[in-house]
Amino acid sequence: MRSSDCDPLALTTAVNTLAVAVAAQLNDSELSLVASILNQLGDTLETIAAQREFCASRKSGGVP
Numbered sequence: 267m268r269s270s271d272c273d274p275l276a277l278t279t280a281v282n283t284l285a286v287a288v289a290a291q292l293n294d295s296e297l298s299l300v301a302s303i304l305n306q307l308g309d310t311l312e313t314i315a316a317q318r319e320f321c322a323s324r325k326s327g328g329v330p
Contacts, residue, residue: 271277289297
C-alpha cells in the first residue's frame with residue numbers, strides 16, 4: 267500500500283462495504299464457508315509475515 271493510503275477509517279469502511287456486498291450474494295451456509303476460508307487466509311498471511319520478519323531479523327543478526 268502507498269503511504270498516502272494510511273487512513274484507517276477509509277480502510278475499515280472499504281472492508282465493511284466489501285463484507286456487506288459479499289454477504290448479500292450468499293446464503294448462510296455459503297457465508298459461513300467463505301468466512302472460514304478468509305479467516306484461514308488471514309492467519310496464513312500473518313504466519314508468512316511473521317516468518318519473513320523472523321528470517322530478516324536473523325539475517326541482520328537480531329535473533330540467534
